[in-house]
Amino acid sequence: MTQRLPPSLTPLDTALAALLRGVDPVAPVELRLAEAVGCIAAGMPLLAACPPRDIAAADGWALCARDIVGASAYSPLPLTTAPVWVDAGDAMPPGCDCVLDADAVEVSGPLAQALAEGVPGQGVRRAGSDSSGRAPAVAEGHLINPATLLLARVAGVETLGVRQPRLCIVNVPGAAVTTHMIAEIARAAGLHVQTREAAAQDAASIAGALGDLNCDLVVTVGGSGVGRRDAAVSALAKHGDVLAHGLALQPGRTAAVGRLGKVPAVALPGSPDHALAGWFALVRPLVDRLSARQPRRPVTLPLARKIASSVGIAEIALLAEEHHAWLPLAVGEWPLQAIAGADAWLLVPAGSEGFAAGTPVDAYLMRE
Structure with a gap:
């Protein structure tokens, strides 16, 4: 049966609040240094003074x-x-x-x-100039990067405590390229990623891939639109609850959020631009909650030219840094070249008509 989006789209803030409700950070685990990069620090011990002498x-x-x-x-x-x-x-x-x-x-x-x-x-x-012995390699809730590993190795630390949410990605046939993109982004973000393949595009096959999960969040890729073969949302409803389908978000309008028991789930569209927008607007805040990440720091620069937006729809703009300003590359619909060339993204709130040229805006980097 053909799916239909609700006549009034769910505001992004409402859908995100429903998705995050009741979600707590995952328990810390110990990982070897090479495996910890990209994860979020948890329970970091104090490093020994380094060097121990002059x-x-x-x-x-x-x-x-x-x-x-x-x-x-x-x-x-x-x-x-x-x-x-x-x-x-x-x-x-x-x-x-x-x-x-x-x-x-x-x-x-x-x-x-x-x-x-x-x-x-x-x-x-001087003794203690690299590490005073009074601070950890990185504060809890912050990203573990190569510089963190450098401090840990110099201090002789072999493992680090991290929060590493377990993500299961279900690929709906026809969305393999987008699934690869989402999986690569997730691994770069420090998630433990497992992937599953639905046998076919129908709801029963997708529901079968959603069974017996052992993870902290689920993302389906493909099958969340309103076409005759878009069955991911129906499969989500069979196994759990659909909290919202059809969001006031562009791109990403046909994304859905729900629950499989206590596990939060996001159904991303199969199109790369719509899936990436859904990742930024829905999955990334969920990952930050699960990993107890401290708030991300935006990069504030003036706009090189204006951004126009429709009131009532949250729109995501792709930006490139040019001459110490943010140059808009695409708003609402993203060509793949714009995705490849973007340095950052900006969420234009649903209540805004956009931003005038020269307005300082807070954007988030595409690659951390």
Whole structure:
């Protein structure tokens, strides 16, 4: 039977609130460092002080700055004790607080003289300068990135506590390209992703793929429109509850949100632009709730030209950064080239008619 969208579309804010209602963060798990990148930190331990002692930051002569005050190439200063050569990473010898370049000290047999002054800390990496021992590698609720892993490895940490929601993606035949895109975005966001294939485009086949799930959220891709073979929403209704189908969102109007028991579910359209808009507007806030992520920071820049929008419909605009301004590439309907060339996206609220050129707007980066 042909599906029909409701005569009045559900406001995006209403659909999102229904989707998030009762959703709590998932329990933390421990992952090895290479597996934790892209995940959200949870219960981070304090790192040990690093380096644990003063070390040389460069190859050279380890000296006490106080002992070579006034030394220069024109007025060499004899050294009463033989200088110690250190390589970068060596512990600083007792009583030494600076490292001079090789040509700053002249050694002739048992005699040595300084040809330059030094200052305390010159050429030295102080104890605790990389990690004080009073803070974690990253604050709880923040993204674990390669810099986080660098700190953890230097401190000798082998695993990190993270919240990693488990996502099941059900591909409806005919939407394979879009499914691959969504799965790649999800993995880059640190989710544990499993995919399933519906045997056919009918509601029974899609419902079969929705059975026996062990995950924290479900996303179907394809079959959420109003055509004769769009059966994902019917399948969702058979297994659970449909909270809203037909959203005041462009692109993404035919997306749906629901529940499979206690598991939140989002039915994304099969078109890449509509599915991506549904991911930004619906799935990403859900992932942030499940992972207890701290609020994302937008990038605020003025618009290079105006954006016009229809009142009553939330529209997502794709933007490119150009000359320290946001240049609109597409609004409401997105060509694939616009998706590939976009640096950020902007949600124009349903109550807005758009933004004038020069207006500072908060946009979110396509790739973090």
